[in-house]
Amino acid sequence: MHRFKTVSDIRIEPGGTSRLDAHVRDLPRNKRIAIVTDKGVRALGLMDAGIAALQDSGYDVMIFDEVVADPPEDVVIAGAKAVKRFDAGMVIGFGGGSPMDTAKLIAFLADNDVTLSEIYGVDVAQGSRLPLLLMPTTSGTGSEVTNVAIITAGPDSHNKGSKNAVVSDPLYADRVLLDANLTLGLPAHITAATGIDAMVHAIEAYTSVHRKNPISDAIGLSALRKLSRAIGRAVNVPDDVEARNDMLIGAMLAGQAFSNAPVGAIHGLAYPLGGFFHVPHGLSNSLVMVEVMKFNAQEDRAKQWYGEIASDLCVGTSASALIDEILRLQDETRVQRRLRDVDIAADAIPMMADDAILKDRVLRNNPRAMTRDDIVRIYETIA
Ligand SMILES: NC(=O)c1ccc[n+]([C@@H]2O[C@H](COP(=O)([O-])OP(=O)(O)OC[C@H]3O[C@@H](n4cnc5c(N)ncnc54)[C@H](O)[C@@H]3O)[C@@H](O)[C@H]2O)c1
Ligand SMILES: [Fe+2]
Incomplete structure (x- = not known):
C-alpha cells in the first residue's frame, strides 16, 4: 500500500x-x-x-x-x-x-x-x-x-x-x-546551501526504503531536474527570476516527495553539524552527502536507484555518474567541502557520531544500514 x-x-x-x-x-x-x-x-x-x-x-x-x-x-x-x-x-x-x-x-x-x-x-x-x-x-x-x-x-x-x-x-x-x-536577494552562499538541501530531499526520497512510492518518485525526479538546471544560474545570476522561480518550485516539489518518503542518512549525519555547531542545514547536508552516497552505492538497491536518477538527469546511467554530477554542482555553487572549512575539529567526531546514531527516525530510511563506526569513518573522510 x-x-x-x-x-x-x-x-x-x-x-x-x-x-x-x-x-x-x-x-x-x-x-x-x-x-x-x-x-x-x-x-x-x-x-x-x-x-x-x-x-x-x-x-x-x-x-x-x-x-x-x-x-x-x-x-x-x-x-x-x-x-x-x-x-x-x-x-x-x-x-x-x-x-x-x-x-x-x-x-x-x-x-x-x-x-x-x-x-x-x-x-x-x-x-x-x-x-x-x-x-x-x-x-x-x-x-x-x-x-x-x-x-x-x-x-x-x-x-x-x-x-x-x-x-x-x-x-x-x-x-x-x-x-x-x-528570494531574489538571497545571498549566493544561502542560495547554494538551501538549494542543495532541496536536492538531497529529492534524492533521499527516491531511496527511502520503507515509504518509497511512485508519486514521490515522479515528483522527486521532476524536482531534481528543475533544481539541478537552475541552481547554477540562481547562485551566479542572482536576479534571474525564472531560475529563482524554478528553485522555489523545485524545493516545494522535493518537500512533497520527502514528506511522504522520508529522508535518510545524509540528514542523519547532517543534524549534529547544525545542532552542535550551527552549520546551516543545507551546508551540513552538502558536506556529508557525497560520502554518504558513496557508502550507500555499495548496496545494490541504492546503486540502481542512483543510476535511475542519473539517467533521468541525462548525466549517465550509474551511481558514480550521479555522484560526479553532484560534485560538479558543488563546484559550480562554490559550497564548502570539509568539516575544517566550517571550523569543526576532528576531535568532535566521536560526539557527532554518538548523536547521529540516535537519529533512527531518519537512519532507518537509508538504503544501507549504518553503524556508529561507519558514521565515524564518513566524518573522518571529510574532516
Ligand atoms: N520542516 C521540514 O520539513 C524541514 C526540512 C529541512 C530542514 N528543516 C529545518 O529548517 C531550518 C533551516 O531552514 P533554511 O535553510 O531555510 O534557513 P533559515 O530559515 O534558518 O534561514 C537562514 C538565514 O537566511 C536568512 N534568509 C531567509 N530568507 C532570506 C532572503 N530571502 N533573503 C536574505 N536572507 C534570507 C534568514 O534571515 C536566516 O538568517 C533548520 O532548522 C532545519 O532543521 C525543516
Ligand atoms: Fe533538509
Whole structure:
C-alpha cells in the first residue's frame, strides 16, 4: 500500500505577497493575524507589502520575529504564548525553514492544551491548530509542504543541542504561497546551501526504503531536474527570476516527495553539524552527502536507484555518474567541502557520531544500514 499526502492549496505567484489579503481569504477565524518570522527576514522588508495589504483590508497584524536558525524550544513556547495572548485567528509562517517550522508548532500549540515536549515524535501531535499559511523565502527545506518541524532541544538549546522533530499530519499547512520575488536577494552562499538541501530531499526520497512510492518518485525526479538546471544560474545570476522561480518550485516539489518518503542518512549525519555547531542545514547536508552516497552505492538497491536518477538527469546511467554530477554542482555553487572549512575539529567526531546514531527516525530510511563506526569513518573522510 502506498499513501501520499500534501498541502491541498499551493499558489505560485511571483509578486503575490502584495496581494496577501487575497491569499488569506477564507482562512482566518477572526480579524487578527500573527506573522512568525526572523529578524533578518523582517529587516529586509520582504513582508512590508503583505502587511500593508492585510492592514488595508482591516486585519490587525502581530509580528513575532524572535525565530533564530535551528529554532530552540523556548522560542516556540514563547511564540505560542504570544499568539494565544493576541487571540490570533490565523498564523502566517514567513521565512526559511526555521520560521516556517516554528509557525507550524505555534499554530498547533496555541490551539491545544499540550506542551512541546509532549508532542515530539511521529504522529504524536493530534488535534486542531490555528489556520496556517506558509510563505518560504529560501528555496530549500520544502517545509511549506511537509508535516515536519525540526527543533533544537536541550537545556542550552540556544547554543547547542540535539535536533528533535515533530512529525504529524496536523502540521500540514492549509495553504502555501510561493513568491519567487522574495528570494531574489538571497545571498549566493544561502542560495547554494538551501538549494542543495532541496536536492538531497529529492534524492533521499527516491531511496527511502520503507515509504518509497511512485508519486514521490515522479515528483522527486521532476524536482531534481528543475533544481539541478537552475541552481547554477540562481547562485551566479542572482536576479534571474525564472531560475529563482524554478528553485522555489523545485524545493516545494522535493518537500512533497520527502514528506511522504522520508529522508535518510545524509540528514542523519547532517543534524549534529547544525545542532552542535550551527552549520546551516543545507551546508551540513552538502558536506556529508557525497560520502554518504558513496557508502550507500555499495548496496545494490541504492546503486540502481542512483543510476535511475542519473539517467533521468541525462548525466549517465550509474551511481558514480550521479555522484560526479553532484560534485560538479558543488563546484559550480562554490559550497564548502570539509568539516575544517566550517571550523569543526576532528576531535568532535566521536560526539557527532554518538548523536547521529540516535537519529533512527531518519537512519532507518537509508538504503544501507549504518553503524556508529561507519558514521565515524564518513566524518573522518571529510574532516
Ligand atoms: N520542516 C521540514 O520539513 C524541514 C526540512 C529541512 C530542514 N528543516 C529545518 O529548517 C531550518 C533551516 O531552514 P533554511 O535553510 O531555510 O534557513 P533559515 O530559515 O534558518 O534561514 C537562514 C538565514 O537566511 C536568512 N534568509 C531567509 N530568507 C532570506 C532572503 N530571502 N533573503 C536574505 N536572507 C534570507 C534568514 O534571515 C536566516 O538568517 C533548520 O532548522 C532545519 O532543521 C525543516
Ligand atoms: Fe533538509
